[in-house]
Amino acid sequence: MPDKSLWGPLLHDDGATFRLWAPSSDGVTLEVEGMDPVPMRAAGEGWYAADAPVKPGARYRFRVSPDLLVPDPAARAQAEDVHGASVLIDHASYRWRHADWRGRPWHETVLYELHVGACGGYAGVRAMLPRLRDLGITAVELMPLAAFPGDRNWGYDGVQPFAPDPSYGTPEELKALVDEAHGLGLSIFLDCVFNHFGPDGAYLHAYARPFFDEGIHTPWGAAIDFTKPPVRAYFEECALMWLRDYRIDGLRLDAVHAIADQPWLDALARRIRSEITGREVHLVLENEGNTASKLVPGLYDAQWNDDGHNTLHPLLTGEREGYYEDFADDGARKLARVLGEGFLFQGEEMPHLGRPRGEASAHLPPTAFVLFLQNHDQVGNRAMGERLSALADPEALRAAAALLLLSPQIPMLFMGEEWGASAPFLFFTGFPDPELAKAVREGRRKEFAHFAAFQDESARESIPDPNHPATFEASRPDPAEAQRLPHGAILEHHKALLAIRHAEIIPRLRGAMAQGAEAVGDAAVIARWRMGDGATLTIATNFGADPAQVKAQGARILFESKPGAASSLAAGTLPPRTTIALLDSPTR
Numbered sequence: 001m002p003d004k005s006l007w008g009p010l011l012h013d014d015g016a017t018f019r020l021w022a023p024s025s026d027g028v029t030l031e032v033e034g035m036d037p038v039p040m041r042a043a044g045e046g047w048y049a050a051d052a053p054v055k056p057g058a059r060y061r062f063r064v065s066p067d068l069l070v071p072d073p074a075a076r077a078q079a080e081d082v083h084g085a086s087v088l089i090d091h092a093s094y095r096w097r098h099a100d101w102r103g104r105p106w107h108e109t110v111l112y113e114l115h116v117g118a119c120g121g122y123a124g125v126r127a128m129l130p131r132l133r134d135l136g137i138t139a140v141e142l143m144p145l146a147a148f149p150g151d152r153n154w155g156y157d158g159v160q161p162f163a164p165d166p167s168y169g170t171p172e173e174l175k176a177l178v179d180e181a182h183g184l185g186l187s188i189f190l191d192c193v194f195n196h197f198g199p200d201g202a203y204l205h206a207y208a209r210p211f212f213d214e215g216i217h218t219p220w221g222a223a224i225d226f227t228k229p230p231v232r233a234y235f236e237e238c239a240l241m242w243l244r245d246y247r248i249d250g251l252r253l254d255a256v257h258a259i260a261d262q263p264w265l266d267a268l269a270r271r272i273r274s275e276i277t278g279r280e281v282h283l284v285l286e287n288e289g290n291t292a293s294k295l296v297p298g299l300y301d302a303q304w305n306d307d308g309h310n311t312l313h314p315l316l317t318g319e320r321e322g323y324y325e326d327f328a329d330d331g332a333r334k335l336a337r338v339l340g341e342g343f344l345f346q347g348e349e350m351p352h353l354g355r356p357r358g359e360a361s362a363h364l365p366p367t368a369f370v371l372f373l374q375n376h377d378q379v380g381n382r383a384m385g386e387r388l389s390a391l392a393d394p395e396a397l398r399a400a401a402a403l404l405l406l407s408p409q410i411p412m413l414f415m416g417e418e419w420g421a422s423a424p425f426l427f428f429t430g431f432p433d434p435e436l437a438k439a440v441r442e443g444r445r446k447e448f449a450h451f452a453a454f455q456d457e458s459a460r461e462s463i464p465d466p467n468h469p470a471t472f473e474a475s476r477p478d479p480a481e482a483q484r485l486p487h488g489a490i491l492e493h494h495k496a497l498l499a500i501r502h503a504e505i506i507p508r509l510r511g512a513m514a515q516g517a518e519a520v521g522d523a524a525v526i527a528r529w530r531m532g533d534g535a536t537l538t539i540a541t542n543f544g545a546d547p548a549q550v551k552a553q554g555a556r557i558l559f560e561s562k563p564g565a566a567s568s569l570a571a572g573t574l575p576p577r578t579t580i581a582l583l584d585s586p587t588r
Contacts, residue, residue: 006019006074006237007019007021007233008072008074008075008076009076009088011088011090014051015051015052015053015054015055016052016054016058017051018040018049018050018052018060018072019047019049020040020047020048020049020064020073021047021048021208021230022048022062022064022208023207023208023209023210024206025065027039027040027042028048028062028063028064029063030050030052030060031060031062031063032052032054032059033058033060035054038050038051038052040062046208056088056090057087058088059079059086060072060086060088061085061086064203064206064207065207068203070203070206070207071084071086071160073159073160073203073204073208074234074237074238075087075163076088076163076171077089077163077164077166078147078160079166081147081150082148082149082159082160083201086163094172096179096247097179097183098182098183101182101247102279102280103249103279103280103281103282104138104187104280105280106280106282106367106410107367107410107509107510108506109187109282109410110136110137110139110405110410110411110412110413110498111138111189111370111410111412111413112132112137112412112413112414113143113191113372113376113412113413113415114142114143115143115475116142116145117152117153118472119415119476119477121168122168122176122177123169125142126176126177126180129180129181132186133184133186135498136494136495136501137186137498139186139187139189140181141188141189141250141252142190144158144190144191144192144193144254145158145165145174145190146158146159146164146192146193147166148165148198148201149200149431151430152167152428152469152472153165153430154376154427155191155193156193156198157199157200157429157431158193158197159197159201159202159203161192161194162237162238162241174246175246178246178247178248187280188250189248189252189282189284190242190246190250190251190252191251191252192238192239192242192251192252192253193255194224194254194259195220195224195254196220196221196224196258197220199220200433200436211224211230212225213225213260216260218258219258220258223258223259223260224259226259226261226264227261232264239251240272243272244276249281249282250281250283250284250301251284252286252304253265253283253284253286255286255287255288256285257287265294265300266294266299269300282302283299283300283301284300284301284303284304284370285302285303287304290303290357290359290361291303291358292342292361292363292364292368295361295368302367302368302370302410304370304372304375304412305370305372305409307343307344308338308344308371309371309372309374310323310324310327311331311334311335312335312373313327313373313378313388314327314328314331315523315543316388316391316396316397316400316543317388317392321451322352322451325352326350326351327344330519331523332519332520332521332524332525335517335525336517336518336525336527337517339407339409339514339517339525339527339539340362340517340527341514342361342362342369342409343359343361344358346358346360346362347359347360362514365511365513366407366408366513367408367409367410367509369409369410370409370410370411370412371404371407371410371412372404372411372413373401373404373417374387374413375412376414380426380475383451383454383463384424384426385424385425385426385427385475386424387416387417387420387421387423387424387425388400388417389420389490390422390424393577395561395576395577396543396577398490398561398579399542399543399561399577399578399579400541400543400579401493401497402541402581403579405498405500405501406497406500406501406559407527408505408509408514408529408531408537411501413494416479417494418490418491418494419481419482419487419490419494422487423475423476423478424474424475426466426472426475427444427466428466430467430472431467437466437467440466440467441466441467444463445461445463446460448460500558500581504558505537507533508532508533508535509532510532512530512531512532512537514528514529515528520542520549520574521542521544521546522544523544523548524540524541524543524544524548525542526539526540526541526552526574533586534586535583535584535586536583537558537581537582537583538582538584539580539581540574540578540579540582541578541579542577542579544576544577545576545577546576547568547573547574547575547576548573549574550572550573550574552570552580555582555583555584556582556584556585557580558581558582558583559580560578560579560581561577561578561579562577566582
């Protein structure tokens with residue numbers, strides 16, 4: 001079987017051909033509900049195949065040993081849970097209402113990350129789309145959809161990356177969500193986890209042991225072995241499925257630093273670029289390695305700028321525990337480097353990691369970096385899931401929102417951030433296995449044992465149990481809050497900023513490059529960018545409680561987070577907890 005063949009069933013006029021790579025199995029039988037078992041023929045190099053006269057909707061599994069019946073690891077849908085039957089579906093049967101959608105160019109992107117389950121499933125997210133469009137969002141990023149055990153999960157415990165979890169709705173409802181978004185001019189991005197499988201339901205370990213490299217260990221166990229052609233094909237075909245069959249506009253690849261075969265990432269991007277043509281498709285990395293050489297045309301559009309967040313957070317909150325310790329000191333200088341060069345760590349040793357990290361990034365355009373104040377990780381990986389609205393001074397947070405949304409880096413909001421949602425975002429799971437649920441609960445509490453607030457066992461007991469349904473329910477933001485103060489004012493602030501971005505920043509972003517940034521106080525920075533039309537964008541921001549002394553040439557005021565702040569800046573003083581944006585046109 002060729003390396004690039006599709007995993008999973010292939011529909012044809014006489015039924016379907018089922019395929020499975022099971023090099024650790026002595027034989028495989030296809031079992032379709034309502035039919036006699038069908039022995040699968042050996043197709044070479046560990047592959048098995050069988051034909052069956054079935055129609056879409058058929059439920060099937062594979063018997064890989066006398067006592068082990070497993071779902072299809074490349075199933076396009078599951079009937080119920082990841083341990084049960086897979087479902088044959090016909091992706092071609094959906095009739096797209098907006099099949100002429102060609103996407104939006106990357107520089108127009110304003111991302112909005114959300115958890116589908118916390119927003120009410122596909123139907124709930126679909127209902128949100130007009131509101132997000134009116135806010136100024138251009139792209140909705142869905143946290144992972146891959147099928148997972150139980151009825152709730154962050155999504156990073158998925159074990160069937162081709163199958164959207166049935167708890168959110170049907171594949172047709174997901175397509176209707178994407179279709180609706182396109183009709184409103186919105187792109188849909190999907191977070192994909194290609195670096196590991198979850199702890200429950202990853203049956204590949206039983207019948208395809210070469211799928212994993214036991215000599216390389218990750219936080220999730222043996223590493224996935226991307227040197228094997230069937231393994232590479234598995235994840236490449238998965239990415240292509242989301243882009244082709246669901247018409248997803250962009251993929252965010254989770255924690256790619258955990259993929260040992262880094263050249264495969266380049267091969268994946270090149271294959272996607274060569275096979276998905278005629279429309280805008282965007283690829284974004286989460287990469288602790290800060291590998292700037294991957295952020296070039298033909299490979300990846302951008303990387304999540306964790307350095308940006310990790311520098312901004314201590315400036316806003318004063319926190320320095322955990323990895324914030326590497327960012328807390330001399331925060332203004334570090335923020336200046338993030339704004340002026342992209343990454344903070346560009347080959348220097350990062351003490352928290354104990355090794356060098358990153359590559360030089362000053363030559364990259366600002367659009368190669370996705371900047372954010374909050375995301376699922378940075379909120380949910382806190383013990384109590386607090387958002388910045390519960391941690392930072394409101395005026396400083398208002399100033400930070402202005403920096404985020406007016407900076408030429410690509411901005412991302414996390415669900416509810418636009419109105420200062422009071423709901424936390426906690427780490428939640430729904431593992432049916434009580435022993436696994438216990439291990440996750442205890443592991444979660446142990447994880448925070450070295451933090452000052454959780455030194456006592458009684459304090460650690462207060463950390464919400466990830467597996468309790470109430471933990472999930474508490475993590476669902478309530479949009480009705482936006483009708484009340486102070487949330488309504490926060491929402492209007494974000495709307496105003498995004499209106500400015502669309503009118504003044506986005507039209508000038510093509511060809512923009514940073515022109516340097518400098519610290520002008522303990523918590524104050526001034527940064528400049530040469531925009532694509534030759535204009536100079538200047539952003540001066542001060543998160544501190546004291547004014548900063550700074551020189552700024554006169555220019556048109558785009559935004560000031562406090563009335564009169566621009567006049568103070570012109571006189572040489574940047575007021576506390578303020579952001580000012582100025583635009584000097586090329587004709588000046």
